[in-house]
Amino acid sequence: MLKREEIAQRIAQELRDGWYVNLGIGIPTLVANYIPEGISVEFQSENGILGMGPFPYEGTEDADLINAGKQTVTIRDGGSIFDSSLSFAMIRGQHVQLTVLGAMEVSEKGDIANWKIPGRMVKGMGGAMDLVASADNIIVAMSHTNKRGESKLLKECTLPLTGVACVKKIVTNLAVLDVTDEGFKLLERAPGVSVETIIQSTEGKLIVDGEIPEMQI
């Protein structure tokens, strides 16, 4: 099973030179630590930064420079700052090539739920609905099952949706999967995790085609 950092590491392998990338809160934020050598990507934070840099050194943090998770950050040379409307113009207008975000549930059709548990958690969707409705390429980073051991890769989402038929790829602690017209297609398994375990942990339709390689991390 992959640790959080390893999920981020595997997702980082999907980055391509020249891409603008929006990283969600949690595991997605960690992707910035594993940019493959020799490629250049720029991170967009929807509260208004392009060219977001790493966390500041202690003592240099600036209350006027935060990311969408309200964490103090830095801005790299060549970066820029803008207002919220322009930020979502970049997102809606598909000028950002990749969105990585977390989820509570994903359906075999690529529907995603990650903003509300009726009666229990109502924090709001933030920018997630705009991001998933517009991004060309969406990768979900999440654990394969919830705390009760139930699959988060479902036939149909049970929670209120964030977006429909939008997720393209999922990286979990057990596997890498593509969302296809026929269902979840298993591409890779985490080191030491059997295909059988992944089948048992996936409620939605899972396509296992031939030998499934282990992820290279």
Added chain:
Amino acid sequence: MNKIVASSDKAIEGILDGMTIMVGGFGLCGIPENCIAALVRKGVKGLTCISNNAGVDDFGLGLLLQQKQIKKMISSYVGENEEFERQMLSGELEVDLIPQGSLAERCRAGGAGIPAFFTPAGYGTEIAEGKEVRAYNGKPHILEKALTADFALVKAWKGDPYGNLVFKGTARNFNPVMAMAGKITVAEVEELVEPGELDPNFIHLPGVFVQRIYQGSHYEKRIEQRTVRSKN
């Protein structure tokens, strides 16, 4: 032209019970701290607040929530405030959650004379319920209406008597679009400068959108998630 008012109390004059106000900021970054404090002092009630977030329990809009001055919140994310959650779950507080990009664009549209627009955000979700759906380029979009407010309260880094504003870092966020959408827009600035001191080429928000301006004081600029890395 001189839009300077003497104090935060003067700046919010005319805000009455039951009015709709926009409040700039993202989390606690770029919030009009002095205007919020003045609203607490004034004790005005039954407000509808349009703001991306609702502050934390003891700062930002949380201060107005504590005093039960807010009737309704229109926001995109409200996860950092326990008093907010309590009031919402008990039904004391009405809450309208809308996608962040739609919130920003609805404010911008309100200030730009665009009554409504189609966006793909939220299609197929519960926020699309009751909204007109139309397909463009083969993709379904929902109709979102512009937002305006009786007052918009914004915070900038620098401003001049004409109301021209310059923001600092990510404290810009919702402030410019909300300033555009206020019938009366109040800007509080860290530094009020003389006319001509701001380079017209680098003004983020032209003064036409601002009706009142004053220099705030005692900025706390609280950080929600202080995150640092070590030098090694």
